[in-house]
Amino acid sequence: MSTPQQPDGENLLREAVSTTPHCLTIEQLDAYLRAAAAQEQMRTCSTHLASCARCANELAMLREFLGAEVPQGQREDVRAVARALEGNRERLLSAAPGRVETRPSWWGSLAELFTMPRLSFAAAALVLAVSVGLYVRQGRVVETPGEFSGSGVYRSGKVTGITPSGDVAAVPSVVTWSAVPGAQRYQVRMLEVDGNELWKTVVAGSSAPLPAAARIHIAFTKTLLLEVTAIDEAGKQIAISEATRFRLMSRRR
Amino acid sequence: MQHLGDEELIFRFRSGDGPPQNDPHLNELFRRYSERVAAWCWRHTGDRELATDLAQEIFLRVFERLDSFEGNSRFSTWLYTVARNHCLNSVKARAVRKEDALEPMVVEPLDVATPSAEQELIRRGRVDEMRRLMRDELDATEQRVMVMHYGEELSLDAVTRALGLENASGAKAFIVSARRKLQRALERNRGARKGGN
């Protein structure tokens, strides 16, 4: 029998504040802070927080970072640092990776055609096909509202076929849409009509289950918006849907 | 543009063109967070120049990797993670560790007859007990000081600054009182265990 390794008070303290497998991720803490998690998750979080000084401290730090409150005595110093930062703004921002290519200036006005709700999409595509077909064929134009595939068939930069849409009789449990060629994953957002984001997820396929955290926002007669963004392997946004409205017209949950 | 979420700004920046420093969405993102990052760095260093350096490094790191941002977490939590780690690491690296010795914590020794298979279980039980005591016996500031000092390994000076403690001896006073409370609670528990059997 080996002599037991005697416990050491200092090690015990260190271990008692170390991370455990039950510790909360920063996303969980963030959701907890905003009360944006499902009730069940909120409970799991608060149970863990009640027993873990480490996570409680992390939550406090996150709150301090996100809260823009600068104590009176630090304001002048913080302002000086912020000014120095501002002086270097251009250099800092220029570190962001460049976009794929610079489009000709007339692109913007063409792009607007696609956002005009009344112009039919086919008509817009036709305008594009007639006027810029050559240019688009030359280079790979990504992150634009529309794109030609090699065969000359117009491929829209829009995600379509979103359900639920319009008035629905029951709380939906899933969002579906038409798959977009080249998409590796999709971001799905549920928004209020003023654009306030209520829920968001990222999935690989062309449907996303609506968890309790999302369903909780679906209230009787309240109009909500769904938005789906297709993202390719390189992380580029290749298509985005119109904000699709839906509304629950039954009290059945 | 102010009504757009951070993630939306990033997506719009990605689908725009021209040099990034001229992009209105990226500028808006920077405007939203520059003071927060400045405040965070100041809080952890207490030095304008150092705080400016750290803040710049944080933004550089984040902007350089902006194309790896996937939108399945929020931009603000990502920025927080970068800022948190960068500041704590930097403060840790700079610490001149020469701190007064504290009274040692006395913990119950293991019985020499304990089979080694049980030792690990007992040790874990002790850690769990200590975790509980920290949460139950210490006040909020004591807890944070303990986590920052023993968990994040920040010097007492750094903890004092990070938590904005304004008492004369800063974090030291909280460490001393926390350890005392924990020691007392350990002895109480130990007595209860003995009395119970």
Ligand SMILES: [Zn+2]
């Ligand atoms: Zn934890």
